[in-house]
Amino acid sequence: MNTAKxxxxxxxxxxxxxxxxxxxxxxxxxxxxxxxxxxxxxxxxIPKFAPNAHLTVHxxxxxxxxxxxxxxxxxxxxxxxxxxxxxxxxxxxxxxxVFTFDDGYQDTLxxxxxxxxxxxxxxxxxxxxxxxxxxxxxxxEAIERVVRQQDRLMIQIPGMGMGPTELDCSNLLxxxxxxxxxxxxxxxEVSEEDQRQVVRELCWIYKIDxxxxxxxxxxxxxxxxxxxxxxxxxxxxxxxxHRALARLDLAEARDEVISGxxxxxxxxxxxxxxxxxxxxxxxxxxxxxxxxxxxxxFKTAVTTRGGMIFPxxxxxxxxxPRISVNGxxxxxxxxxxxxxxxxxxxxxxxxxxxVS
Ligand SMILES: [Zn+2]
Numbered sequence: 001m002n003t004a005k006x007x008x009x010x011x012x013x014x015x016x017x018x019x020x021x022x023x024x025x026x027x028x029x030x031x032x033x034x035x036x037x038x039x040x041x042x043x044x045x046i047p048k049f050a051p052n053a054h055l056t057v058h059x060x061x062x063x064x065x066x067x068x069x070x071x072x073x074x075x076x077x078x079x080x081x082x083x084x085x086x087x088x089x090x091x092x093x094x095x096x097x098v099f100t101f102d103d104g105y106q107d108t109l110x111x112x113x114x115x116x117x118x119x120x121x122x123x124x125x126x127x128x129x130x131x132x133x134x135x136x137x138x139x140x141e142a143i144e145r146v147v148r149q150q151d152r153l154m155i156q157i158p159g160m161g162m163g164p165t166e167l168d169c170s171n172l173l174x175x176x177x178x179x180x181x182x183x184x185x186x187x188x189e190v191s192e193e194d195q196r197q198v199v200r201e202l203c204w205i206y207k208i209d210x211x212x213x214x215x216x217x218x219x220x221x222x223x224x225x226x227x228x229x230x231x232x233x234x235x236x237x238x239x240x241x242h243r244a245l246a247r248l249d250l251a252e253a254r255d256e257v258i259s260g261x262x263x264x265x266x267x268x269x270x271x272x273x274x275x276x277x278x279x280x281x282x283x284x285x286x287x288x289x290x291x292x293x294x295x296x297x298f299k300t301a302v303t304t305r306g307g308m309i310f311p312x313x314x315x316x317x318x319x320x321p322r323i324s325v326n327g328x329x330x331x332x333x334x335x336x337x338x339x340x341x342x343x344x345x346x347x348x349x350x351x352x353x354x355v356s
Pocket of ligand 1: 102279
């Protein structure tokens with residue numbers, strides 16, 4: 001579903017690309033490179049109602065991105081090497097790009113890794129053991145399925161009067177509103193602890209098998225082993241149960257990070273050196289969490305806040321921004337401006353660092 005906002009953004013990006021503003025801007029700025037974020041990579045058709053469509057790109061588009069970066073003479077490197085370049089006192093040479101894949105979807109292994117292997121490129125996959133072992137849920141995908149399949153939902157929402165609230169899902173616009181309402185409710189009104197139960201109840205009532213969804217979407221430990229055996233792959237940590245750290249108290253947040261990394265170490269034999277904040281936006285990971293991650297000895301921690309990597313990020317290695325390879329903008333003319341850094345600079349009011 002293309003909203004007016006998506007259509008406008010596409011127009012702006014295509015305009016930047018057409019005029020060449022991005023390439024002029026790039027010559028003036030001093031960024032070192034970028035860390036790209038991917039979630040799903042698969043060729044399956046996207047349904048009409050697909051509020052998570054921004055999280056999916058076609059394998060061909062992944063290859064298009066690789067070719068664009070190589071054409072622009074951007075080095076595609078590992079997170080370890082990026083870290084060395086950020087910390088280096090040498091004058092920056094060629095710009096770099098790092099490929100990161102969140103959550104450990106099976107399609108990373110099936111569709112993305114073969115393309116990365118074809119070009120012999122390094123990449124990072126961030127894993128949350130709770131998603132692998134079924135103690136956490138892909139709740140945003142489960143909710144999408146509930147809303148897609150139903151014409152209306154009845155849900156008991158505390159503070160919204162007596163009895164259940166009826167949510168209209170009778171057409172695409174109503175479905176989008178209801179999905180957004182549930183997303184806001186589950187990420188703002190319900191605690192991280194209770195979120196799972198609310199989602200599970202809703203899925204039970206409307207016959208969405210969350211466990212089957214998880215098994216079909218997320219890698220098992222055997223598949224993780226094949227990642228571990230790939231010298232081009234860095235396995236990064238993503239908490240134990242994919243919880244938004246900023247919504248936990250400090251002791252809980254610390255435990256989420258430490259336990260998640262410990263399980264990964266026990267399974268792979270290697271302690272993860274890199275971390276991605278689940279969700280990664282401002283309300284999900286804040287300054288306290290950046291300090292926590294820095295204190296726990298990880299080399300880097302990445303958010304989902306948009307931005308390029310500058311030399312000054314050496315002071316903020318636990319709050320690195322990324323560039324999302326967004327499923328809504330899968331055309332070269334939309335994506336190409338992003339590798340100049342101009343769109344993210346425009347959206348952050350021309351600030352380079354966003355570490356608050
Ligand atoms: Zn995630």
